[in-house]
Amino acid sequence: QCTAVPDKTYDYIVIGSGAGGIPVADRLSEAGHSVLLLEKGPPSSGRWNGTMKPAWLQGTNLTRFDVPGLFNQIWRDSNGVACEDTGVMAGCVLGGGVAVNSALWWKPPSRDWDVNFPEGWKSTDMKGPVEKVFGRIPGTDTPSQDGIRYNQQGFERISEGLNAAGFKQVTPNVQSEEKNMTYGHSTFFIQHAERHGPLRTYLETAAARPKFTLWTNTMARRVVRTGGRITGVQLDCRNGAGHNGTVNVTPGTGRVIVSAGTMGTAKVLFRSGIGRTDQLNVVKNSALDGATMISQDQWINLPVGYNLNDHVGTDIQVAHPDIRFYDFYAAYDTPIQSDVDAYLANRTGMLTTVAPNLGPIIWTQVTPSDGITRSIQWQARIEGRTNTSMTITQYLGTGTISRGRLDITPTLNTRVITAPYLRNATDKEAVVQGIEHMRGVLNGVANLTWVTPTKEQNTTAFVDSIPAALSSRNSNHWVGSCTIGTKDGREPGGNAVVDLNTKVYGTENLFVVDASIFPGITTGNPSAAIVAVAERAAERILALK
Numbered sequence: 001q002c003t004a005v006p007d008k009t010y011d012y013i014v015i016g017s018g019a020g021g022i023p024v025a026d027r028l029s030e031a032g033h034s035v036l037l038l039e040k041g042p043p044s045s046g047r048w049n050g051t052m053k054p055a056w057l058q059g060t061n062l063t064r065f066d067v068p069g070l071f072n073q074i075w076r077d078s079n080g081v082a083c084e085d086t087g088v089m090a091g092c093v094l095g096g097g098v099a100v101n102s103a104l105w106w107k108p109p110s111r112d113w114d115v116n117f118p119e120g121w122k123s124t125d126m127k128g129p130v131e132k133v134f135g136r137i138p139g140t141d142t143p144s145q146d147g148i149r150y151n152q153q154g155f156e157r158i159s160e161g162l163n164a165a166g167f168k169q170v171t172p173n174v175q176s177e178e179k180n181m182t183y184g185h186s187t188f189f190i191q192h193a194e195r196h197g198p199l200r201t202y203l204e205t206a207a208a209r210p211k212f213t214l215w216t217n218t219m220a221r222r223v224v225r226t227g228g229r230i231t232g233v234q235l236d237c238r239n240g241a242g243h244n245g246t247v248n249v250t251p252g253t254g255r256v257i258v259s260a261g262t263m264g265t266a267k268v269l270f271r272s273g274i275g276r277t278d279q280l281n282v283v284k285n286s287a288l289d290g291a292t293m294i295s296q297d298q299w300i301n302l303p304v305g306y307n308l309n310d311h312v313g314t315d316i317q318v319a320h321p322d323i324r325f326y327d328f329y330a331a332y333d334t335p336i337q338s339d340v341d342a343y344l345a346n347r348t349g350m351l352t353t354v355a356p357n358l359g360p361i362i363w364t365q366v367t368p369s370d371g372i373t374r375s376i377q378w379q380a381r382i383e384g385r386t387n388t389s390m391t392i393t394q395y396l397g398t399g400t401i402s403r404g405r406l407d408i409t410p411t412l413n414t415r416v417i418t419a420p421y422l423r424n425a426t427d428k429e430a431v432v433q434g435i436e437h438m439r440g441v442l443n444g445v446a447n448l449t450w451v452t453p454t455k456e457q458n459t460t461a462f463v464d465s466i467p468a469a470l471s472s473r474n475s476n477h478w479v480g481s482c483t484i485g486t487k488d489g490r491e492p493g494g495n496a497v498v499d500l501n502t503k504v505y506g507t508e509n510l511f512v513v514d515a516s517i518f519p520g521i522t523t524g525n526p527s528a529a530i531v532a533v534a535e536r537a538a539e540r541i542l543a544l545k
């Protein structure tokens with residue numbers, strides 16, 4: 001049953017409850033403001049009354065989102081979980097990406113801020129926000145309550161090669177600056193062997209305050225505005241629940257924060273008449289929005305959808321007779337009973353391991369012929385062509401030059417129109433250099449065999465054989481599309497959508513706080529960096545008059 005919007009206004013309306021939205025909503029509410037957090041999807045974890053679970057979790061307060069061993073289920077059945085309007089994988093449930101992801105959790109090295117971000121957002125500015133994030137969500141590299149890491153054969157064999165090649169083993173979030181020739185155990189935002197992170201910290205403190213309100217199953221269709229002044233948000237209820245109508249901000253002082261993710265935020269802005277004219281014309285000519293869209297003389301011409309980025313993923317695969325595959329996919333419907341018992345009784349055993357048994361995580365840097373250093377993260381997992389194979393994904397991160405673009409279709413879905421992968425020759429050179437290096441390192445592991453590339457294959461030919469396309473390179477780490485910067489995108493040569501306070505250019509009270517404002521991709525999986533950006537944005541927004 002949909003509910004009509006009550007006659008009440010809010011100091012802040014935050015659209016989207018992901019890595020960016022939950023922390024910023026919490027900090028704004030902590031400052032004493034009334035805050036409404038909108039989420040288009042249903043509840044996810046058991047803590048928030050989620051219901052999606054396998055038979056063996058019936059009668060517990062856990063859902064598929066809570067148990068680390070079930071995190072693979074998103075690749076088996078994403079119905080009602082994944083966004084239907086993004087063209088790429090993203091979580092459309094309470095928590096967004098931090099409800100559905102692999103929970104990998106990295107303190108960003110200074111380089112991630114200093115290479116990518118504008119003034120006011122450099123590593124010296126981000127030190128406090130990062131400390132706040134890790135104070136609340138420290139993460140762990142031993143999720144199981146008995147302190148045991150299970151099925152570590154892959155980690156151990158690969159480490160032999162790394163050690164022989166001079167790599168140093170580190171505790172990644174302690175030695176977080178050491179991101180070259182280092183490796184460590186996967187580190188997760190897991191606690192008590194359950195998914196933790198923003199849903200179990202920031203959202204809990206926010207929800208405990210009387211002036212905080214959360215509406216799930218409630219989608220922001222567009223912001224309602226007169227010129228640059230936003231007065232409210234028009235809502236569509238979903239899944240036969242949620243709220244319908246237009247909810248307003250406090251007259252004169254209220255603000256709206258869009259935190260709907262790299263794809264979702266771009267869509268909300270397009271539907272609100274903010275973007276390049278070609279995209280706004282698509283919305284204007286659409287059956288859904290055409291008749292009700294804000295008139296053309298009010299459009300704000302900004303480069304929404306540009307500067308899109310993601311880690312370029314390149315998979316290599318090796319095999320070793322010691323490696324043991326564990327069937328996390330089967331754990332949903334036909335789990336091993338002793339593993340279920342260990343998990344439910346003690347939070348120990350294989351199901352405390354994030355599927356599909358990730359690690360080691362390895363960091364290197366390469367500098368191709370343009371002289372610009374690229375950070376690389378290598379992410380190993382026990383999954384591949386056979387039961388003894390291991391896939392190791394190379395993520396090309398901080399320092400990449402290639403960028404892509406997203407746009408909106410006549411049915412109002414976003415889609416990646418230009419994939420941000422290897423559009424620049426030196427990015428490709430960096431990928432090849434990195435793989436060449438890792439092939440040498442892994443050749444130092446006794447009894448290791450190569451699946452891809454084959455031992456004889458030339459590295460450049462191997463990299464060329466994998467299309468620079470979404471289907472083969474996508475890492476689900478989308479950033480960009482509403483870039484932060486000082487060059488107002490309404491001006492010739494301007495590339496930024498939001499200013500240094502995360503306020504959308506040309507508006508008085510509209511902000512964007514999520515992965516979409518990142519000017520470039522991070523070294524590692526980005527969720528901790530996004531939470532840190534939300535902390536910093538809250539500081540800056542609260543400091544505004």
Ligand SMILES: Cc1cc2nc3c(=O)[nH]c(=O)nc-3n(C[C@H](O)[C@H](O)[C@H](O)COP(=O)(O)OP(=O)(O)OC[C@H]3O[C@@H](n4cnc5c(N)ncnc54)[C@H](O)[C@@H]3O)c2cc1C
Nearest residue numbers: 016018019020040092096097101104220261264515525527
């Ligand atoms: C399968 C997968 C695995 C990943 N693994 C990792 C990992 O291990 N570690 C890591 O650091 N990162 C990982 N990531 C990436 C990480 O989760 C994302 O980068 C991060 O969640 C993005 O944060 P965000 O706030 O920008 O958007 P999101 O977290 O995507 O949040 C956006 C939220 O807004 C909601 N929304 C969208 N439109 C509207 C609207 N119009 N109205 C109301 N609500 C709306 C969405 O439903 C969603 O809840 C993974 C991502 C995926 C998809």
